[in-house]
Amino acid sequence: MTSWGKRDEMIVHERDPFNAEAPPGVLVEEFVTPVSTFYSRNHGPIPELDPDAWSLRVDGAVSRPLTLTLAQLQAFDHVTVTATLQCAGNRRADLIKVQDIPGEDPWGRGATSTAEWTGARLGDVLDAAGLDPAPGAGHVAFDAPDVSQLADPPQPYGGSVPLAKARGPEVLLAWAMNGAPLTQAHGAPVRVVVPGYIGARSVKWVQRLTVQPEPSDNYFQATAYRIVPPDVDPTQAGPGDGISLGPVVVNAAILAPFDGSRLPAGRTDISGYAYVGGDRTVARVDLSTDGGSTWVQADLGRRTDRWAWTLWSTSVDLAGGPHTLLVRAWDDAGAQQPESPASLWNPKGYANTSWDRVEIVVDAA
Known part of the structure; x- marks a missing residue:
């Protein structure tokens, strides 16, 4: 095994932050991707959180803000969803062949993997917090503790999804992957899993949910994961520029x-x-x-x-x-x-x- 419990065959694009994908021939071996083969996409150092000390804050446009321990979260109904996550940069290597893309990892076909995720429905947790269906409840933002130097100034990772998606029965606050507790590299003790959306919205190590009128203003929602026109300098693109990435197209x-x-x-x-x-x-x-x-x-x-x-x-x-x-x-x-x-x-x-x-x-x- 290589770094973070991954197979030796993994193609490692970066070691810090750790970014790696499985070779195509390995990825096709099983419908459900083993944790050792599942791609890893990180924007900063992987945090190590104590499950006993971890808590989740639920606030914003809710009538009963909550702070849940892991045990309290696991008291909600347990749900398992088999879902694929795909990095927005999947198959970037073929775009680089067209024209160089400086500063971006040359992901191949392997930045896509499938797992069986177990956790509580995000919608159930929002309901327990007294979700307000008024105009103040348009999006659910996720905050995590992993700090990325890609943002200027550096900031913790975050993102959001529309409330309608967040309430879907498939969207989970997951604590298990393929029948075992999440590993540190995949978001332990709890991560968000948003099936059907780019992997960037499935925020790992989640510590806070905020129901709010607008999408998250976090760098990785407002600036990073957006498609800008070919003639735009991405280093000069600011919040709101380009097209925000969400659902994965075929x-x-x-x-x-x-x-x-x-x-x-x-x-x-x-x-x-x-x-x-x-x-x-x-x-x-x-x-x-x-x-x-x-x-x-x-x-x-x-x-x-x-x-x-x-x-x-x-x-x-x-x-x-x-x-x-x-x-x-x-x-x-x-x-x-x-x-x-x-x-x-x-x-x-x-x-x-x-x-x-x-x-x-x-x-x-």
Whole structure:
């Protein structure tokens, strides 16, 4: 095992703060991603909190502000949700190939993982605090103790989601991951899990919830996780500039075979994931083995988990020579991934949902 209990095969982009993803071939091994393989995205040093001393403050536009210990939080109904989290920078490496993105980690396909999360519904906790449905209750902000130097001046991490999402039965204050207590690297003792939204909104080590009229003014909500136009200097972008990222749009990637593989001729298994957030589901996945001239529909795997990815697969006969594998997904509203990463390039490298491309060589029979 490497840092923070992660597998040795992890691709480590930074050690402090710790940022790492699984290689594609490892990620496809299981529907539920082991904790040792789950991607890790951090903006500052990972805090170490004492579960016995931890508490959660719930305030703002509520009639009964609360301070809950871990034991008191765990007295709420326990709920388990299988949900995928995807970093907004997932597949940034392909955008960097279009044009360099200085200062940003070159995430590949592995900044996406799925876990079984157990905790209390955020909505139940808000109800216990006497949630006020008046205009003062438009968003729920989350505050955490991990301080990031990326903000100027440095500040603790935070974010928010609209109240309508926060009250969804899938949104949790989670204390367990895959049936075991959260690890330090994944937000122990308690984190927010917001299925269907970019991973940045699933705030780890959460210590405060505030019901308020507007989105959080925290740097990572107001400034960082926003798509700005291609001609904008991201270092000069301020609060409110660009488009705020929330629900994940449809995305698919090829996990096996990996880019640059050399394979024997004949029947070849190809697999990967497809995922979409919001209120949508993956409806179809198409695969091309000839650079987009022809397409076949892939088989969609386990489909019982509303908030989790689809692990798709197919088998094709490949003749000798080079092959360009392409994958594209469609959601149930008819939206499809755009073809080119160039059309999506932005100076922070967020939301690359273009067709995924893998180049392989097949040996002659």
